[in-house]
Amino acid sequence: MNATENVVILQEFEGTNVVSQFKRYFSLSILLLVIILASTGLLSIMVSALTGVCLLLLTGNLDLTTVYKKVNWQIFFLLAGMIPLGLAMNNTGTDMWISEQLLGFLSGRPNWVVTGTLFLVTMLMSGVVSNNATAIIMTPIAISVAQGLELDFKPFILGVMFAANFSFFTPVGYQTNTLIYGIGNYKFKHFLLIGGFLSLLLWVVATFLLTEML
Structure with missing residues (x-):
C-alpha cells in the first residue's frame, strides 16, 4: 500500500488493544486523583500530573514507547x-x-x-x-x-x-x-x-x- 501511486497515507490504522476493566478504572482513578490534588492545592498542577504519570508507569498502565510515538x-x-x-x-x-x-x-x-x-x-x-x-x-x-x-x-x-x-x-x-x-x-x-x-x-x-x- 505504501508503494501505491496516487495514494497518500495520512495516518495508519492502529488496532485497538484489549484492556482489562481493572486497568480502565485504575487509570480513571489516577486521573481523578490528579485533579483533586491540583484543585485542592495540596500539590501544584505540574507535580500532580507527574505523580499521576509515575503511578501509571509503575503499575504498567502506561508505556513510554507508546507515549513517544504519540507525541507530535x-x-x-x-x-x-x-x-x-x-x-x-x-x-x-x-x-x-x-x-x-x-x-x-x-x-x-x-x-x-x-x-x-x-x-x-x-x-x-x-x-x-x-x-x-x-x-x-x-x-x-x-x-x-x-x-x-x-x-x-x-x-x-x-x-x-x-x-x-x-x-x-x-x-x-x-x-x-x-x-x-x-x-x-x-x-x-x-x-x-x-x-x-x-x-x-x-x-x-x-x-x-x-x-x-x-
Missing part, C-alpha cells in the same frame, strides 16, 4: 522557537519602542481607549509570539504606560494577563491552539474566523470591565 514533536519545536523571538524583542529594545509609541498615542485619551488599546496590542502580539513571552514583554510596558498616564497599574497588568491568553485567532497563539491544529483537520482560516470572533468578543467585554476598575 513538531509542536514542541514550534513553541520552543517562539521563545527566542520574545527575548529578541526585549534585547533589541523593541519593547521600549512600543511603550513610547503607546504613551504618545494614548496621552489625553479616555480610559476605555487606553485599556482597549493595550489589550488589543497584547492580544495581537500573543497571536505570533507565545503567551508567556508576550506577558514578559508587555507587563513592563503596561506599568510604564500606567505611570505615564498617572493611572492605577493593576487593571493594566490584569489586561496583559488576560489578553496574552485570548489569542484564539491563530494556531500558534497559544499552546492548546497549536496542539489542536496539529492533530485535527483544521486550517488557518478556521482559527481566524471562529477564534477571531471569540477574541473580538472577549476584547470588548474585557475593555469594559477593566475600565470600570480605573
